[in-house]
Amino acid sequence: DAMVIQNPRYQVTQFGKPVTLSCSQTLNHNVMYWYQQKSSQAPKLLFHYYDKDFNNEADTPDNFQSRRPNTSFCFLDIRSPGLGDAAMYLCATSRGAVDTEAFFGQGTRLTVV
Amino acid sequence: AQTVTQSQPEMSVQEAETVTLSCTYDTSENNYYLFWYKQPPSRQMILVIRQEAYKQQNATENRFSVNFQKAAKSFSLKISDSQLGDTAMYFCASANYGGATNKLIFGTGTLLAVQP
Numbered sequence: 001d002a003m004v005i006q007n008p009r010y011q012v013t014q015f016g017k018p019v020t021l022s023c024s025q026t027l028n029h030n031v032m033y034w035y036q037q038k039s040s041q042a043p044k045l046l047f048h049y050y051d052k053d054f055n056n057e058a059d060t061p062d063n064f065q066s067r068r069p070n071t072s073f074c075f076l077d078i079r080s081p082g083l084g085d086a087a088m089y090l091c092a093t094s095r096g097a098v099d100t101e102a103f104f105g106q107g108t109r110l111t112v113v
Numbered sequence: 114a115q116t117v118t119q120s121q122p123e124m125s126v127q128e129a130e131t132v133t134l135s136c137t138y139d140t141s142e143n144n145y146y147l148f149w150y151k152q153p154p155s156r157q158m159i160l161v162i163r164q165e166a167y168k169q170q171n172a173t174e175n176r177f178s179v180n181f182q183k184a185a186k187s188f189s190l191k192i193s194d195s196q197l198g199d200t201a202m203y204f205c206a207s208a209n210y211g212g213a214t215n216k217l218i219f220g221t222g223t224l225l226a227v228q229p
Contacts (some may be wrong), residue, residue: 004157031214042117042219043204050214090158094215102215104150104158 003027006091006105013081013112021076021108023091029103030096032074034066037088037107049074050096081112115140117205119220126195127228133180134190134223136205144210147181147188148217153201161203164188166210192225200227 004025013019023032031050035043047056049068063085065077078085091105116139126132138147149161164172164181171179176196180189192199205220 033214033216035217035219040122040221042221043217044219045216048214048216055214092158096213101160101163102217106155106157 004091004093004103004105006089006108008108009106010109011111013078013110015082015112016080019078019081019110021078021089021091021110023074023076023105024072025074025093025103026072027093027095027103028071029093030071031094032068033092033094033102034064034074034076035090035092037090039087043090046076078110081110083112086110086112115142115145115207115209115218117207117218117220119205119223121223122221123224123226125226125228126192128195128197130195131191131193132195132225134192134203134205134225136188136190136220138186138188138205138207140186140207140209142209146208146210147179148206148208149177149179149190150204150206150219151199151201152204152222153198158204162190195227197227197229199225201225 007022033048034046037043046060067075088107090107092102094102118137145166147164150158151161152158162174162177176193178191202222204222206217
């Protein structure tokens with residue numbers, strides 16, 4: 001049974017049109033992460049939530065925002081997608097200590113047209 | 114800044130044979146974790162094996178083992194008795210020890226194909 005679920009699996013959006021990607025978890029983990037994975041590149045952390053505390057990576061563009069309304073759900077908002085934002089977006093969770101496993105969703109493939 | 118380098122974009126191995134995937138990393142931290150994650154086609158990434166840097170003994174999980182060379186900052190993955198289900202993208206990753214979160218720094222991955 002899937003424990004970290006990302007919706008949709010594939011998303012096509014227009015250049016400049018706001019888009020939201022969704023992630024939910026059934027693990028009750030404290031921490032939720034969003035990674036961006038461009039073709040042939042390493043997945044790159046955008047930001048994470050520890051409970052309600054939001055932590056942005058220093059080089060994450062302002063165009064990317066996130067919301068976590070409750071423990072189970074986390075959203076990635078891209079305010080004005082550009083062609084360079086086309087990527088696989090991975091959501092992950094962990095229990096809140098670095099020696100525990102990170103659990104990933106299947107990812108959302110974003111295409112910008 | 115931490116970096117992780119995987120120099121083998123693609124590898125191939127015959128079923129039942131052994132294959133080794135390479136990974137090097139750079140960090141100024143003394144305590145950290147290293148991981149190998151597997152991403153099968155169209156499926157989610159899963160943890161294969163992890164190594165605590167303060168442990169000298171190499172981690173082993175069934176057919177998967179690592180060769181951790183701390184001084185050389187090398188962390189290779191050996192897959193024994195390769196199976197068709199091992200076909201996947203393999204990512205090497207590192208994370209600092211002691212934080213409350215598991216912020217992973219990934220390499221670019223090695224695409225492994227197991228041939229029948």
